[in-house]
Amino acid sequence: MTRGLFITFEGTEGSGKTTQLRLLAALLKKYRISHIITREPGGSRLSTQLRRWILNKLDYNLMPRTELLLFLADRAQHVGEVVEPALQQGKVVLCDRYADSTLAYQGGGRGFDMKLLKILNQATSLLKPDLTLLFDLPVEVGLRRALDRGQGKDRMESEGLKFHKAVRRVYLETARQEKSRFIVVNANQSREAIYQEMIEKLIDRLPIHKKR
Ligand code: T5A
Secondary structure (H helix, E strand, O other): OOOOEEEEEEEOOOOOHHHHHHHHHHHHHHOOOOEEEEEOOOOOHHHHHHHHHHHOOOOOOOOHHHHHHHHHHHHHHHHHHHHHHHHHOOOEEEEEOOHHHHHHHHHHHOOOOHHHHHHHHHHHOOOOOOEEEEEEOOHHHHHHHHHHOOOOOOOOOOOOHHHHHHHHHHHHHHHHHOOOOEEEEEOOOOHHHHHHHHHHHHHHHOHHHHOO
């Protein structure tokens, strides 16, 4: 059986990546392409608990190092339990955030050394995405969208503008360094326009273009 396709969705807060991931999943369903939807943190049974520890506002200060290690622990479990088995079954895996989030948030946002993070990412999982969609927009626009959901802010969303701008900078820099893996989509437009742009840039890399 041919190995599946691993596609990750990345972006700053409220970039609309989850919305677009669901739309892409609907397209795959229409063409009867076997796929799964998953996310980090939170894609495995253990990580549902880890997600609460990482993102909920706590009555104590979660140390940046603890935060980093929790994201990595989440990934180690998620890749082994969910992503690898699905790829081995030939499925397309649509994953909301992955290792590039660690570079962007813990590297850009928290200021951890990039070389160290790359080593830690590798030590956690040797699995590289086949494709990464980066939904890019000014951080102020995304934070406003996230706030408009009316659910309040989680621990990461509560960080200041400087933090979120640094996250965006690292994403764009990583995309520049890995042009063949990244597809950058302008996320500062309507849902429909983002979808159009995503599909135009992605279609030749999807198994469905052979079926059309
Ligand atoms: N993190 C994660 C790390 O720090 N390190 C790591 O290694 C990893 C893996 C995860 C947090 O963890 C951090 C990053 C994050 O801070 P989360 O709760 O999983 O947090 O949330 P996010 O991944 O940030 O995703 P969100 O669901 O908050 O936002 P999305 O996916 O960017 O956006 P989406 O699609 O949910 O849309 C947000 C809102 O905007 C609307 C939607 O309807 C929704 O209300 N919207 C639009 N509005 C206007 N125009 C458009 N084009 C719109 N598209 C969507």
